[in-house]
Amino acid sequence: xxxxxxxxxxxxxxxxxxxxxxxxxxxxxxxxxxxxxxxxxxxxxxxxxxxxxxxxxxxxxxxxxxxxxxxxxxxxxxxxxxxxxxxxxxxxxxxxxxxxxxxxxxxxxxxxxxxxxxxxxxxxxxxxxxxxxxxxxxxxxxxxxxxxxxxxxxxxxxxxxxxxxxxxxxxxxxxxxxxxxxxxxxxxxxxxxxxxxxxxxxxxxxxxxxxxxxxxxxxxxxxxxxxxxxxxxxxxxxxxxxxxxxxxxxxxxxxxxxxxxxxxxxxx
Amino acid sequence: xxxxxxxxxxxxxxxxxxxxxxxxxxxxxxxxxxxxxxxxxxxxxxxxxxxxxxxxxxxxxxxxxxxxxxxxxxxxxxxxxxxxxxxxxxxxxxxxxxxxxxxxxxxxxxxxxxxxxxxxxxxxxxxxxxxxxxxxxxxxxxxxxxxxxxxxxxxxxxxxxxxxxxxxxxxxxxxxxxxxxxxxxxx
Numbered sequence: 001x002x003x004x005x006x007x008x009x010x011x012x013x014x015x016x017x018x019x020x021x022x023x024x025x026x027x028x029x030x031x032x033x034x035x036x037x038x039x040x041x042x043x044x045x046x047x048x049x050x051x052x053x054x055x056x057x058x059x060x061x062x063x064x065x066x067x068x069x070x071x072x073x074x075x076x077x078x079x080x081x082x083x084x085x086x087x088x089x090x091x092x093x094x095x096x097x098x099x100x101x102x103x104x105x106x107x108x109x110x111x112x113x114x115x116x117x118x119x120x121x122x123x124x125x126x127x128x129x130x131x132x133x134x135x136x137x138x139x140x141x142x143x144x145x146x147x148x149x150x151x152x153x154x155x156x157x158x159x160x161x162x163x164x165x166x167x168x169x170x171x172x173x174x175x176x177x178x179x180x181x182x183x184x185x186x187x188x189x190x191x192x193x194x195x196x197x198x199x200x201x202x203x204x205x206x207x208x209x210x211x212x213x214x215x216x217x218x219x220x221x222x223x224x225x226x227x228x229x230x231x232x233x234x235x236x237x238x239x240x241x242x243x244x245x246x247x248x249x250x251x252x253x254x255x256x257x258x259x260x261x262x263x264x265x266x267x268x
Numbered sequence: 269x270x271x272x273x274x275x276x277x278x279x280x281x282x283x284x285x286x287x288x289x290x291x292x293x294x295x296x297x298x299x300x301x302x303x304x305x306x307x308x309x310x311x312x313x314x315x316x317x318x319x320x321x322x323x324x325x326x327x328x329x330x331x332x333x334x335x336x337x338x339x340x341x342x343x344x345x346x347x348x349x350x351x352x353x354x355x356x357x358x359x360x361x362x363x364x365x366x367x368x369x370x371x372x373x374x375x376x377x378x379x380x381x382x383x384x385x386x387x388x389x390x391x392x393x394x395x396x397x398x399x400x401x402x403x404x405x406x407x408x409x410x411x412x413x414x415x416x417x418x419x420x421x422x423x424x425x426x427x428x429x430x431x432x433x434x435x436x437x438x439x440x441x442x443x444x445x446x447x448x449x450x451x452x453x454x455x
Contacts (some may be wrong), residue, residue, distance in 0.1 A: 014340075017285040040281045041332040072455045079448050085428030090444035093336060094453050097344045104444070173437075 011036060012051045012100055024049075032070070032200060037105065040092040046105035047092050050200075053099065068096045070200065075101055077157055077202045084155040087170075087195040088146060107249050108171050111145065112164035115226050118189045126262075135232060141169075141190040142235035148194040149236070150243020151214065153250070160201030160209045162218035166224055168195040208246070212253035214263055215240065219254075277403055279410035281332055284339050292331070292386045294322060294407055295398030302377035304396065311350075315395070318356035319375045322382035323413035325360075325421060326443070327405050333447045334359035335386060348454075356386055362421055372420055383410045421446040 014026040015038055028035040033052040040047040052067045061139070071094055081088040089104035108119075118138060145167060152159060159166070169192040203210070215237070223230045237254075241247045279290045298304075307315035325331055338355035341347050349355045349366055361369035375383060384403065385396055401407050418424050423442055432438040 014283050018283055019286060041281050041283075041329060041336050043282065045282075075452055075455060079452055082425060082448060083428070083445065085426075085431070089449045091451050093333065093340070094455065095344065096455065097346060098340075228367050259369065 006111035009034065009053070012049070012053070012063070012098060014095065014098060014100060015049065028193075030200075038102070040102050041234055047059075047102045048089070048105055049100050049102050051100045064097075067099045071096055071099065071101050072217045074199045074202065077199045077204065078103065079149075080204070081152065081155055081157055081196075084151075086151045086155050086223075087193055088199070089195070089197060106168045106170055106197060108169045110165050111141070111167040111169055111194065112225060113127045114141065114169045114190050115164060115229060119228055121189075121224065137190045138229060139232055139235050141194075142229075142232050146236035146239030147243050148196055149218065150240045150247055152196060153206075153211045153214070153240075153247070154244035156204055156206050157199075157202055158214045159196060159199065160203060160214070160217075161198065162214055163221040164195075166196065166198045168197055169193070170195045206246075208250050209257075210255040211250040212257045215250065215254050216257045216262060219258075270309075279332065279335070281339070284303055284336065285343070288388060289340055289390075290335055290339075290386065290388050292389070292403055293396075294383060294401050294403045295383050295385065295396050296381070296401055296411075298381055298383050298396060298398035300395075300397040301375050301380045301383065304383075305375050305377045308374075316351060316353055316387075318353040318386040319380075320357060320360065320373055320384040320386065321380050321412050322384050322408065323380075324373050324416055325384060325408055325413040326414070326417055326446075327408060328403065329384075329443060330360070330446060331384065331408075331452075333450055337450065339388075343399055352388055353386065359450060359453075362446075364454050372416075384408075386406055417446065418442075421449050 007028075009029075011024040011026075015036060025037045026034060027037050027048070033050050036049045036051065037049060039051050041047055050071075052070065054067070055063050058066070075091050075094055077089050079093050082090050089106055092102040092104065094101040107209055115138070147162075148167070149159075149162065160265070169190065171192045218236070219233060222236075237251060241251060274290055277293060279292050281288075281290060284290075302320055304315065308319065320331070335356050337359040338347075338352050341355055341359075342352045347355050348364070349358050353365075354370075357374045358366055358369045360373040363369075381398075383396065383398065421442075423429060423445055426445070429438060429441055429445075432441055
């Protein structure tokens with residue numbers, strides 16, 4: 001609730017219509033857009049509304065065109081991924097004129113938070129070598145991350161901004177039995193399906209170069225966000241290698257990219 | 269009274285101005301589809317409704333998503349069809365072909381027996397000769413023609429759907445895919 005009160009921006013008009021609705025909750029704010037939690041058509045359909053407000057410093061016609069193109073591209077990429085079975089949020093609705101898109105609300109926490117919570121509970125330096133922490137849950141999570149990125153790339157999409165903040169850990173539902181939530185312990189740390197989010201910079205590409213840069217960005221982001229777990233990053237790459245046929249040539253390319261950095265050209 | 273309540277269910281749709289009232293009803297065994305279709309063709313203003321073929325509908329959420337899209341277009345002043353009611357029928361379609369949308373999701377004289385009627389601002393007429401039933405997911409699913417739905421929304425031969433063995437999860441997935449196709453029409 002506090003978040004909506006400290007908001008310095010007015011919410012998009014679509015979130016101001018319904019007097020009975022809960023006040024729009026701003027959940028994140030980036031350079032390009034703002035994310036609100038709201039509902040799609042029915043109260044029991046939570047969703048994220050991604051709003052790209054008009055930029056006053058741009059010419060209005062250019063601004064409208066850019067906003068439209070960006071929402072369109074993001075929505076198309078999400079549909080392509082969802083149809084191919086890559087775990088991403090489904091698109092519920094869009095309004096290219098007003099500059100918003102409603103997408104499925106993903107339950108759970110970000111991978112970043114999951115890893116930090118998990119590392120936080122463990123001492124940095126074990127008292128003795130015998131007390132080395134059990135890394136199995138973390139290694140398993142890394143493998144699921146690698147497989148998720150591999151699935152994405154196999155589909156012909158590169159994310160453009162892979163970080164552990166742009167991945168969610170969605171608790172698995174036991175729909176097999178009764179659909180009832182499990183009694184007792186909540187979901188354990190680092191469990192759940194890895195769901196990729198924020199496709200604002202995603203593009204459709206199958207080139208080794210683009211895929212390798214995607215992995216490189218993740219590798220760098222991982223090293224700076226979770227330095228204590230950096231040595232386990234090889235597990236991401238190992239799972240990635242098994243995800244699709246051309247993965248090994250991407251990993252070869254990754255070595256080149258590491259040598260020279262993200263940008264291929266010397267310019268910019 | 270009970271009949272009237274069934275006839276005049278007011279739909280609540282989130283994030284729509286409260287002045288936009290939407291009513292809907294589901295009719296079974298409709299005998300005058302031909303007459304209704306003629307009124308639409310004649311642009312009879314007394315018959316400005318969205319008449320939706322119930323066999324192409326599988327859930328309330330699907331229907332509400334189409335109404336939401338049509339209302340969004342109305343608010344923005346960007347309707348692709350003559351009015352918000354025809355826009356609702358178009359909004360059910362995953363492609364921009366309006367005639368195609370009317371044929372698939374609207375009523376067909378001589379064929380359509382189960383009709384969902386949607387009306388914004390105003391009451392439902394008693395001109396639909398059929399048996400009103402509650403517009404619930406249960407009632408809707410009784411007449412859903414999944415062959416049609418899967419064809420219209422291109423849901424056949426998707427490995428991700430075939431791999432999902434749990435029927436509930438599978439339905440959720442199909443619903444999301446269909447709603448996504450509706451949302452992405454024309455983009």
